[in-house]
Amino acid sequence: xxxxxxxxxxxxxxxxxxxxxxxxxxxxxxxxxxxxxxxxxxxxxxxxxxxxxxxxxxxxxxxxxxxxxxxxxxxxxxxxxxxxxxxxxxxxxxxxxxxxxxxxxxxxxxxxxxxxxxxxxxxxxxxxxxxxxxxxxxxxxxxxxxxxxxxxxxxxxxxxxxxxxxxxxxxxxxxxxxxxxxxxxxxxxxxxxxxxxxxxxxxx
Ligand SMILES: Nc1ncnc2c1ncn2[C@@H]1O[C@H](COP(=O)(O)OP(=O)(O)OP(=O)(O)O)[C@@H](O)[C@H]1O
Ligand SMILES: Nc1nc2c(ncn2[C@@H]2O[C@H](COP(=O)(O)O)[C@@H](O)[C@H]2O)c(=O)[nH]1
Numbered sequence: 001x002x003x004x005x006x007x008x009x010x011x012x013x014x015x016x017x018x019x020x021x022x023x024x025x026x027x028x029x030x031x032x033x034x035x036x037x038x039x040x041x042x043x044x045x046x047x048x049x050x051x052x053x054x055x056x057x058x059x060x061x062x063x064x065x066x067x068x069x070x071x072x073x074x075x076x077x078x079x080x081x082x083x084x085x086x087x088x089x090x091x092x093x094x095x096x097x098x099x100x101x102x103x104x105x106x107x108x109x110x111x112x113x114x115x116x117x118x119x120x121x122x123x124x125x126x127x128x129x130x131x132x133x134x135x136x137x138x139x140x141x142x143x144x145x146x147x148x149x150x151x152x153x154x155x156x157x158x159x160x161x162x163x164x165x166x167x168x169x170x171x172x173x174x175x176x177x178x179x180x181x182x183x184x185x186x187x188x189x190x191x192x193x194x195x196x197x198x199x200x201x202x203x204x
Contacts (some may be wrong), residue, residue: 003194005097006035007115008090008183011108012123013153014078015135017169018102021123025176026100033100033183039065042080042131045140050054055085073110078148080108094153098183105156111163121179124165128153128168 001144010018025031039055041062057065062081065071084101088092092099101111105148107155131153135146143167165182169175 002058003096005034005095005099006094006183006186006190007093007099007101007111007118008101009101009108009111009118009120010123010179011103011105011120011163012169013103013125013131013156014121014149014151015131016125016176017134017172018123020172021169021175021179022100022102024172025179028176028180031180033098033101035100036086036088036092038082038101039071039102039134040080042082042203052112058182072114073091074108075104075106077104077106077162084111104152106160107161109138109159112120119183120163120165121182122160122166123175124157124160124166124170 010022012018022035026033026035037053038056039057039062041057041059042054043055044050044053048054059081062074063083065083066074070086071083072086072089074081076082082104084103084107087100089099101108103111108120110196111118121191124132128150132146132150135141135149141149167175167178167182
């Protein structure tokens with residue numbers, strides 16, 4: 001029987017750079033993580049592709065997924081639904097592969113309840129003014145939505161203590177290296193624990 005994979009959750013306020021860091025991480029050749037594509041009712045941004053960036057759904061379709069227990073977690077964030085399809089996560093972990101979720105804070109806290117053995121990483125901005133600058137510079141949100149996301153960000157930043165690690169995204173390459181080091185250390189720790197139990201069972 002193969003060991004279950006590790007569930008890694010990267011979370012943090014909108015605009016901190018979760019997507020940028022995740023893409024940089026996944027572009028590295030030595031990375032063996034599996035990205036879970038979320039479902040959302042948000043309209044696609046320019047260049048976003050259904051089934052690659054998100055599975056784009058109507059509110060009715062999303063609510064049906066909730067009723068049918070197809071989501072590991074879901075949240076309504078600044079007027080839209082976002083959720084993680086449970087089947088992909090379960091199947092991939094079962095195959096012994098690591099799954100990577102990039103989700104907001106309410107959802108991460110739900111996943112923590114369902115998967116306390118997961119690895120929870122909070123990506124933090126160098127400052128609130130830099131966070132605002134990043135959302136504004138991205139140019140995807142109206143002024144009203146930027147203000148709503150900044151309001152949510154203040155509440156989300158208060159939740160960082162609920163995570164296993166806080167990683168500052170000052171520079172994308174540095175944030176990637178920190179996340180890689182955390183994942184490697186977590187694997188080593190789990191391997192040591194597994195070996196200890198194996199030996200214990202051999203002796204008894
Ligand atoms: N370390 C960094 N330094 C400067 N700019 C950055 C850094 N990381 C990301 N950015 C920029 O900040 C903006 C927001 O990044 P990104 O879209 O990855 O954030 P996000 O956390 O995924 O946002 P959301 O949660 O809204 O999807 C982008 O324009 C990106 O290029
Ligand atoms: N709870 C969940 N949050 C998710 C999921 N997928 C993405 N997100 C987060 O939503 C906000 C807004 O995303 P955006 O693409 O509209 O900028 C951001 O923090 C994402 O990380 C999910 O499945 N569940």
